[in-house]
Amino acid sequence: MTLFDRIEIEAMDARDPLRGLRDAFVLAPDEVYLDGNSLGVPTHAAQAELLRAARDEWGGDLIRSWNKAGWFDLPVELGDRIGRLIGAAPGQVVVSDTTSVNIYKALHAAMALRPGRRTILAEGGSFPTDLYIAEGVVSTLPGARLRLEGVDGPAIEQMLDGDVAAVLVNHVNYKTGALRDMAALTARIHAAGALAIWDLCHSAGALPVELDAAGADFAVGCTYKYLNGGPGSPAFVYAAQRHLGQARQPLSGWWGHARPFAFETGYEGDPGIRRFQCGTQPILSMRALQGALAIWDGVDMAALRAKSLALTDLFIQQVEARCAGLGLRLESPRDGEQRGSQVAFGHDHAWQVMQALIAGGVIGDFRAPATLRFGFAPLYLRHMDVLRAAETLEQVLKSESWRDPRFAARSAVT
Amino acid sequence: MTLFDRIEIEAMDARDPLRGLRDAFVLAPDEVYLDGNSLGVPTHAAQAELLRAARDEWGGDLIRSWNKAGWFDLPVELGDRIGRLIGAAPGQVVVSDTTSVNIYKALHAAMALRPGRRTILAEGGSFPTDLYIAEGVVSTLPGARLRLEGVDGPAIEQMLDGDVAAVLVNHVNYKTGALRDMAALTARIHAAGALAIWDLCHSAGALPVELDAAGADFAVGCTYKYLNGGPGSPAFVYAAQRHLGQARQPLSGWWGHARPFAFETGYEGDPGIRRFQCGTQPILSMRALQGALAIWDGVDMAALRAKSLALTDLFIQQVEARCAGLGLRLESPRDGEQRGSQVAFGHDHAWQVMQALIAGGVIGDFRAPATLRFGFAPLYLRHMDVLRAAETLEQVLKSESWRDPRFAARSAVT
Known part of the structure; x- marks a missing residue:
């Protein structure tokens, strides 16, 4: 990952036509939430x-x-x-x-x-x-x-x-x-x-x-x-x-x-x-x-789809470049035309890897038996969030921090 | 209705073992809400x-x-x-x-x-x-x-x-x-x-x-x-x-x-x-x-039932004493043993009478074709509320205020 890549990704956010919508959501500043395909984030309007x-x-x-x-x-x-x-x-x-x-x-x-x-x-x-x-x-x-x-x-x-x-x-x-x-x-x-x-x-x-x-x-x-x-x-x-x-x-x-x-x-x-x-x-x-x-009201569904594909393409590209040889298997279609707004990777220790990711502030979810699932909600996610998620996954896998015993215990709801 | 009756009814409230629960509810001070058998009143705890x-x-x-x-x-x-x-x-x-x-x-x-x-x-x-x-x-x-x-x-x-x-x-x-x-x-x-x-x-x-x-x-x-x-x-x-x-x-x-x-x-x-x-x-x-x-937690169901019967008995007694000859027909069992916590009266113009009652701050509901229905929730109602409801009904019927054209229009949800 070069500095140039990061600048390019920041530029993607700068020219994102949906970027203004993020402020309508209640988001924790220190987290990347890739679980909007399980439970979406509240808007301030919904809470009001x-x-x-x-x-x-x-x-x-x-x-x-x-x-x-x-x-x-x-x-x-x-x-x-x-x-x-x-x-x-x-x-x-x-x-x-x-x-x-x-x-x-x-x-x-x-x-x-x-x-x-x-x-x-x-x-x-x-x-x-x-x-x-x-x-x-x-x-x-x-x-x-x-x-x-x-x-x-x-x-x-x-x-x-x-x-x-x-x-x-x-x-x-x-x-x-x-x-x-x-x-x-x-x-x-x-x-x-x-x-x-x-x-x-x-x-x-x-x-x-x-x-x-x-x-x-x-x-x-x-x-x-x-x-x-x-x-x-x-x-x-x-x-x-x-x-x-x-x-x-x-x-x-x-x-x-x-x-x-x-x-x-x-x-x-x-x-x-x-x-x-x-x-x-x-x-x-x-x-x-x-x-x-x-x-x-007023969201252009074509722009939504374009951003969704940009986010998921970027995630696949970044993860595969950073994590080659670390046990991940892409389980989603590589062709964006055949893919929704989510990306799945298989890993033999998917449960523990996901727990380590969550501890690192990247929230995705686990699906039995061995899938890491990441959802990309185009209304509130930035391209820079995708970069941070990929960087965190790289770190978890390279450092093997997922082997920490505290990531082994299963919770009732997965 | 003599002053003595009012004093007796105030005394019933004073010795009501459930009287302390009323404060837990969000109640409008100027209303008598007898529709808790349709939609109950929120507690502060529920909203919190x-x-x-x-x-x-x-x-x-x-x-x-x-x-x-x-x-x-x-x-x-x-x-x-x-x-x-x-x-x-x-x-x-x-x-x-x-x-x-x-x-x-x-x-x-x-x-x-x-x-x-x-x-x-x-x-x-x-x-x-x-x-x-x-x-x-x-x-x-x-x-x-x-x-x-x-x-x-x-x-x-x-x-x-x-x-x-x-x-x-x-x-x-x-x-x-x-x-x-x-x-x-x-x-x-x-x-x-x-x-x-x-x-x-x-x-x-x-x-x-x-x-x-x-x-x-x-x-x-x-x-x-x-x-x-x-x-x-x-x-x-x-x-x-x-x-x-x-x-x-x-x-x-x-x-x-x-x-x-x-x-x-x-x-x-x-x-x-x-x-x-x-x-x-x-x-x-x-x-x-x-x-x-x-x-x-801690509500004695026998005390709840006793209060419910006291409220509904009082309502029947007060309404029948005040409104004799004004077209009301008791549709609920007179015997408390055979009655839940509600009282129904039939009236040929039940819809309009109920609208006039609501305008007077007594909230009950109408059930087709010609029933005035009053629910008595023992957790938050007082005996004095029952008195006010009966007094208001008496006033609506004696003054025939229900004949006001604004009480004729039916709403979608009854």
Whole structure:
């Protein structure tokens, strides 16, 4: 690493069109936070909105806030705001429940739209909750079965047959960061007569997503990663306009009713996206998310993607140059076109290496069994942060500081 | 109303053993809040915990708070704390998702434990989401059917036959406040070979509940009414110890897995109550609830019940004495033994009357089609508040101030 490189990297920050957004975030000055793909950083606006909700709305107007502060409509209001980031026209996205619960709704809706077909396809390499929920759906549908890419067949494209009703697929792989071509795969799925459900947990807010243009049928995603909504903030679900009204899902709670306050005995689903709601939502968490989403007004998604690729390319280049022969294996696609906004390296002692990195002020995470995972949130990271992360990783590996016994103990949550 | 009565009522407040708890709550000095059965009032502790969670945990330790602040174990920790209020020994209650979603889990679990039986019984007068969710469960179980008390038969007790697998019943009716005898009805349900699922939304925190002693099988409830957890704070679900390990529910997300961080491809449910979890929970809302539950340490539930009955008896007595002939009809049981902590009066112009009451600083709510509903939260209400509410209602009805056109417009959320 020459001084010249450092000057070049500082120049990248100086000409970064998104550089002004960093000040909106609550960041520790002495840390490099590369875990925004697990839990995003709060903005000052998100914290301020949460405080207002707790003090003036809950603590002041109390029950009247359902109307006065617009609490009841937050799921559709925030849904439309997220819709703008994922290429969904208004009225197709609602914020509600968790990603897991929303996968359950979407899979059931898709299966009901393809009567006679009994197979769900998913990915063996998926974040596991997608598979666990698909198992749960299968358990409620006689004759249904779940088949997994990489386990029961080589690739989704080659597993599409006349029995496939729904394909549940991740836009960006949670571990490797591998990015799917949404339009191309959706077209293949439709050509086979099946419906496509996209999991956007690792792409919403990380790169441009075009659900409507790709012809996606359903989608789900979380809001606490690149959308910075706060720990466990409510998830979203998308249903394409053409399926609204006819799509049915069995979590038919009162918030999905056509007339929730008429207190009728029988269920009649709302004709729009509200049918994908179920019960009363956690408003404090929802209000923090509302504050968090404000930063996206005016963000150019093409500029976001360009910066994301610049950050991840720089990280791969710096790490490989500095750490050659030190046991790291790139687990993410090298080609930026096939990569989300994260980079994974395998290492035989990944757990300890990550603990040593964290002790050195570089926060990434570990994924079992042996992966170091680094997320690059373009709204608040600088190119110089990437340099510091690579330098710290080099230092940890060269000094073997990760062998310190204090880095061996596993915590409950990884 | 004589001066002597007022002096007597002031004396009731002076000797109230719970009177010291009121100061823990954030209350407007000029209002009487009788809507704690819809949205409970925040405690200063709940707001403080929320602020700490937003600033120091999310904004400071970020991802590390999952371990350091104990976020991941909040559902079971808070579950056990609620368990102490509802007569459940540790390890049987978990805080997760919404009441609606938890009803779905409990009904599925109960149906799977009674193979061959296909009927769910519920109440025609139930809060509707219970019925809507039961419809949703029925839609996923071939041959299953839902029968309603008051619609398909006269009373739950007389509808129990050999096909009934599960009975979903409210401990306290959301509208009338009618209280069921949990032990007696559970025994009848068990004698018929069925399982009992109790909805505690209007009893948890309002009166003593004894799930274990009554032999209940499952229970659900919300935390934003008498438990004051905040708007839409996460709900709870109870499964009796004898059902743990064998009870299955199809919302099999990763938080219910025996080893959630092993990222295994196949689902294996946790052997304990964690199996009733699904996905990542809204931690900010959960932390406010944690702060809210602190006030219950040391609260004598018998004293709580005694005060609740004193408040509701006083309200009925005062309203009936002051408002005779003014069109009110008591819709709650007159006998305190059969009543929860709320009082309902019917009135032909209930909507307008409630708006006029609210304008007069007495906050209750309206329930379609023609009910004035008043909740009495014993932790923060005084007997003098009851007097003022009755006086205000008398004034609104005698002056007919409710006829003011500004009280006619309906809001979206009632």
